[in-house]
Amino acid sequence: MADTPMNIFDIAGRAMSAQLVRLNTTASNMANAGNVTGSAAEAYRAIKPVFRSVTESPGVSTVKVENIVTTRAEPIKRHDPNHPLADADGNVWESAVDSSAELVDMVETARMYENNVQVLQTAKSLLLETVKMGK
Template sequence: MTIFGAIGAAGSGMTVMRTWLDAISDNVANANTVVATSEDAFATRYVVAQEKAGEDGVRVAGVAFGSAEGRLVHDPNHALADADGYVRHPDVDMTSQMTQMIMAQRGYQANAAVVSRATESYQAALQIGRS
């Protein structure tokens, strides 16, 4: 792999990690979104990554969604409560989201370090060529 190939592969990894972090932030932001029992709950987002065909690196292949069924919570004082006193909350697992956030952050940092090291190597090679 060339220096530019390493930068391209790591750059694509950074893009996937950033998209993953965006999905996690959507999930966390909507973890407490309440809807009426007649509506669908917020569906957790999951980023689907895929190897680039014939190239180094990865790409975002799409986004998968969790169940919109959510979970019913008895809250008779809520404005959206049904006749039985229930509302629908999303089924967002905050522990899982925080774990995924740490993994995505570390993945982003690792790819950024590869870009930085490859850039430094390229600049060093240019300095050698000038001598």
């Protein structure tokens, strides 16, 4: 951490950065939904960020992206002998991505990001009003 304590702009900014990482992983998952490969090992599996709370002092905490992990969801095996990627048994594996859950994550992430934008706008307005009072 820096030598100066976190302020409202640092806290909201870090939260917004974490939500951007979450939105990027969701976009990656959505981009790969429905993709097929010739083996279960090659099939895409959804990725998710792991967040960690960062508490500088009592009452002052924010979030940090600790890691990005691959989910344990298994790809879906589908018999499609005419597909060019089908294995010797005529099977292909569809990526392990739940599109519905990803859409819910996307909406939730956008709302959390917007909430932090509102926090920054409110803090800015309060600071400007305080400066005006001092004139």
